[in-house]
């Protein structure tokens with residue numbers, strides 16, 4: 033079975049590598065630089081070492097779509113971002129569907145792994161596959177959905193160890209998709225009764241996390257005003273057996289802060305305004321500014337109100353600890369707020385791609401912290417950064433986190 037993985041990012045690369053142990057795999061990505069780097073054994077997402085990439089028997093990694101032509105299964109792992117007004121941006125999904133449509137044959141299988149709203153696979157993607165290929169879904173080719181649940185940066189839960197939800201409408205489609213994933217997922221598969229259920233389940237997993245963190249963030253905002261340490265409150269409350277151990281923090285990235293909008297958008301399309309989901313999003317969006325305000329207040333207290341030109345170090349720029357991904361990072365809000373207050377701000381993150389940060393955020397990361405600083409913001413405390421930091425950091429008296 034020759035399988036194409038379409039989109040070789042955080043989700044597609046590990047999948048292509050795992051599948052290549054059992055199938056012939058074509059890794060396809062439109063990003064030429066990513067393709068060149070992967071062929072050289074370089075993974076800019078920092079998920080795999082050069083030896084791991086070179087050791088995976090992926091038959092070809094390419095940006096030439098012609099190499100998709102004799103594949104019999106296509107798995108789509110392209111981005112699903114939102115636009116500025118929080119509307120789902122399906123452009124990558126639809127473009128990938130059009131590419132696959134060119135090579136789709138009878139009896140082939142197309143599986144979407146990208147996170148979407150319920151209905152997207154059948155109502156938005158399948159029509160593109162049908163239009164371009166001239167074939168009919170569930171009659172000529174099989175359509176499936178299997179959400180990805182990996183957690184980049186967390187080496188303790190590799191792809192194969194996470195149970196995989198799968199769904200397809202026809203029994204032939206279900207048998208095929210089951211065969212593909214059961215071959216690689218040691219944790220097994222869960223057959224959802226429909227593609228819509230599988231799509232909704234994934235969106236809900238991330239929306240639940242977003243809402244739970246938003247409650248913690250609301251507590252952080254409230255208790256800060258009451259001059260009570262929220263972490264001490266959570267520690268005390270956590271001694272009850274059924275108190276959920278969520279923590280306040282910055283919610284950025286491509287998933288937790290984005291997927292709830294997919295669900296909310298779909299809900300609003302059918303006439304329901306999801307108040308809990310949307311208010312959770314609203315709270316989480318404020319936290320970068322809150323963190324900056326906390327630092328500004330602490331500096332004002334330390335220096336008697338005069339904080340202009342004080343030097344502040346922000347530790348971490350990625351959207352979460354131990355990860356190189358900077359998409360939708362909320363640290364940029366912390367940075368802008370501190371600069372706006374007249375502070376001199378250095379941002380240090382040894383994990384992320386400094387060139388990319390410069391292009392995408394107009395921000396030059398500092399190569400090495402230049403102590404002394406008047407205050408340190410622990411924005412995204414990567415493990416390696418904390419371990420490598422010198423005593424100037426460890427003994428610093430003004431370290432601020434949410």
Ligand SMILES: NC(=O)c1ccc[n+]([C@@H]2O[C@H](COP(=O)([O-])OP(=O)(O)OC[C@H]3O[C@@H](n4cnc5c(N)ncnc54)[C@H](O)[C@@H]3O)[C@@H](O)[C@H]2O)c1
Pocket residue numbers: 038039040041042043044060061062063066109110111112124127128131145146147148179180181182183184286287
């Ligand atoms: N990153 C995560 O933690 C994670 C976890 C679970 C699910 N997801 C979901 O998986 C999907 C992919 O996310 P990601 O983090 O891997 O994104 P990513 O940006 O890391 O990778 C996507 C890749 O797709 C490529 N691409 C874009 N359009 C393409 C096209 N038309 N044809 C071929 N390649 C194309 C891009 O160049 C990129 O390399 C999203 O829907 C996301 O929500 C992500």
